[in-house]
Structures are given as C-alpha cells and as structure tokens.
Amino acid sequence: MERLRHGREVGRLRNLGVVVNLEGPMGPVWRANSTPGGPGGGCRVMGLGSALPSTRVTNADLEGFLDTSDEWIVSRTGIRERRVAGPEENLLSLAARSARACLAAASVSPQEVDTIICSSSSPDETFPSLACRLQAELGCPLGPAFDIQAACSGAIYGLAMAQSLIQSGMSRRVLVVAAEIFSRLVDWSDRSTAVLFGDGAGAFLVGGPADPGSEILALELGADGRGAAALGTQAVSPDPQSLPGMPDYTSSQRSLGRVVTMNGREVFRFSTRILEQVVARLAQSAGMTTSEITLVVPHQANSRILATAAGRLNYPIERFVSNVERTGNTSSASIPLALAEGAAGGLCHDGDMVCLVAFGAGLTWGGLLLRWGSMGVAVDDPRGPA
C-alpha cells in the first residue's frame, strides 16, 4: 500500500484498491486511488445526464419583492438567474428526468442498473427514499436503492460509494442521482440565502473497469463536523412570511418545514481553502502535478469562491467549469449539472484530466479525478442549450 507523504496509514479495505486513511490538515480523510489492473481497477463513469426545471427566476425578479439588487447579487456571487421547480414538479420527477437522460446517453437500459444511490439535501419525504421511488419509476431490477446525505458533496460521496460497491463485487452498474429543490427549503423573505440557490438534478452511471467511459483515477472524501453550525436548516412555522409582490413560486417556501441558515463568511473561507487543497491532493494521489489537471468542475456555490480558489492554484479561471451564472447553487446536483453542460458544449476531450470537487454543509467535501474517455452526455433543459 502506498504511504502518502503526510499520511497516517491505518488500514486497507479488502478489494478496494489503494485505500488510505490519513491525518490531513483538517483531520482524517478517506482517500483512494484506483490501481490500474489492481483489484477492481479504475471504475468508469459510463454516462452523465442532467435536468433543469423550465421556470427561470432572474435577479430582476427577486428585486421585485426582496431588498436586493442585481448588482449586489452578481458582484457577490456571479449568479444572474436560477431555475425553480413548478407546482407539478417534485424531486422524483427531476431525478427521473436526469436518470433517463443519463441512461439514454450511455445506451444502457434501466434493467441493467442493479444499484441506485440518490443524494438530496432537500428531500420531500423522510422515507421511503428517493432512490427506492426512482427504482420503481425507472423499472430497474430489485437491487439495493438508498439515499445518502452529504449536502452539496452528495454526488461525489455517491460516486465514491458506487466505486466501492463495484470494486467489492457487490454491484455492476450503479446509478448515482443528485436532485435538489432548494426553492422549497429557502426562506424567500431572507435575502441573504434566497438569492443563492436553485433547483435541478444530475445523474451518473458507474460501471466497472471493462466498461467504456471516463476512468476514476483518484478520489477523496472528508468531513469536519466541527463546522456543522456554519450551514444548516432550522425549523420554522409552516406559515411563510409574505412580502408584497411575492410571486407564485415562493408559495411552496417552507413546505419542507425547515429553512436554510448560513454563516456566509465562514462557509466562504472553508470552501476556498478546501477546493484548493482537494485539487492538489487528487493530483498528488494520481502521481501528477496540478498543472496537469485539464479542467476543474467545482461545486457551483458562487463565482467568487471559484475565482479565489483558481487564483490560489495559479489556474486561469477558464480551467474552472462554471454555470452558476444561470443555475445558482443547486447543492449536490451542481457538479453533474455543470459537467453535463460543459461536456455537451465540447469542453471535455479524450485523455483530459477532469477534477470534480465538492464542498458543503457538514462540513463535508469530496473530490474525484477522472481521465476523460468517450461517454454519453445528455442535458434535459426545456429551455434549450445555454
């Protein structure tokens, strides 16, 4: 087993390739790199799909009922608009659209998916899980289906679980779906959070080393629960505060019984630091320098976080894929959404080193390095390409 330079090796999980637990600068971190030809080898991402609701809410729309301005929102976050689910949409319908897009792009039928993992920070049910409902909706075989909660890092946590299940031999084809309807979790009368978030879903299909697609070269998962208070939710009365001019889509606010709370500055500090560190550690895990990373697809929290991290890495901002301007922060759906749009727009080429980095409430983080290989990508956006 490889011993990482700053690491404290504590064990190897059987059949999982190289797995190292180490004391990182922020505490113990779970890291793995896929050993080509080793047990399980590098799993492949075989397909990617994303889905957005059609209702578009611009900053000007928010100006209509919140004490805010397009100038404030754009200069602090880079966000110009976000999508909001309509009354006829729910988490399952968004998740199913992204999953169908993903499977069609990968030319894999739902019957070939043996495991489903869903991530959501805005679940509309405590149980049954979104994954179980999605399994029935898609008509997948009766394999395991479960949800994970790692906030905005959920898609990367899901990909890591998928890799582990495939490498251990428990699963062959794992569908990882991240879906969020934050418009039902934000307090639309709170300008400090309402302007930040949006709705959407993204799905990855993960297969084994013999499958076509993009190879997972390295991954990292971590959490620092000492920062749990920085970003979370709190219970509220079911009666939303109504502001003059509030449009229809805000009527579902607080329908989940909780609203988002955040210490923006603390989250900002954490996000910029962890983003830079994870890119560097993934490059190190894969035996390369950060200059060899072709593209970074970060969690789309806001463009100031991305610009700060890109600067620290000495990257031109173009190396960071971003669609936050048009989607806002879609929590765990943001990475598959940004990657799908970027790849569909021709940003990714065979052999590119593509680094996905997530961070969010918990505080959690996760990173994954892909060697891009030809794979199907589909974007389901009723408004058409950006």
Ligand SMILES: CC(C)(COP(=O)(O)OP(=O)(O)OC[C@H]1O[C@@H](n2cnc3c(N)ncnc32)[C@H](O)[C@@H]1OP(=O)(O)O)[C@@H](O)C(=O)NCCC(=O)NCCS
């Ligand atoms: C949220 C964030 C944009 C706020 O920017 P900031 O520069 O830290 O702003 P502050 O919170 O200090 O607020 C500055 C002022 O703007 C006001 N303000 C807050 N939201 C506003 C809005 N939407 N419109 C206008 N003014 C606003 C505040 O009330 C405050 O006013 P005051 O000085 O009179 O008290 C920034 O902290 C951030 O990006 N944090 C990370 C958030 C994030 O990405 N979270 C999700 C991670 S997964």
